[in-house]
Amino acid sequence: MKRITDERLILVNLKNFRIAYICQTVGLIAFLIYVGVTSGSRAVTESPIFFVLIVTNTLHAFLQMRVTADVEATEKKRKKPRPYYVFILISLVVGVLMGMISWFIDRQHPSFAWISGTIFFICFLGSFSVMYYLKKKRMDDDDAEE
Structure with a gap:
């Protein structure tokens, strides 16, 4: 073939x-x-x-x-990427909000709120970290070409 x-x-x-x-x-x-x-x-x-x-x-x-x-x-073309701590703060806010929503929905199991908030924080931080790495690598490659 x-x-x-x-x-x-x-x-x-x-x-x-x-x-x-x-x-x-x-x-x-x-x-x-x-x-x-x-x-x-x-x-x-x-x-x-x-x-x-x-x-x-x-x-x-x-x-x-x-x-x-x-x-x-x-x-x-963005001159400078956003600082990494901004992505950490956004991930933290999403994790806390989802944890609070989980806690309000099911008050008998507060550990479920902690677990769901932590999972959302890790997932958002992971995806933001990958995007940050790809954008930074792309910008470094563009700077090296110039």
Whole structure:
């Protein structure tokens, strides 16, 4: 089998993958909604399909960050990136807010609020750190070229 070298065919192939991924995601969500309606929300979160959906969408989001960083870098040139502590503060605010929301929803389990707030903080800080690293690396590469 020969490797595809025509750029138009590569783009068509990538669009086909995107359409298949969207159809698969919509199908999984529809199935999980059906399970939620028939068996309850607890059955949805215990389903392995829910785990697969969460992992694949998280992976897709992290892989998409590189493309987003490159597009932002070419569209608008920012003189200086925001300081890293700003991203830490934003992540902390999101973690605290989600922890407070969890605490107001379920006051019998305050440890759940701490856990959910910490998880949100780590997730936001992780994604912000990856974006910061990609933007800083891109800016350093642009400075080295000049």
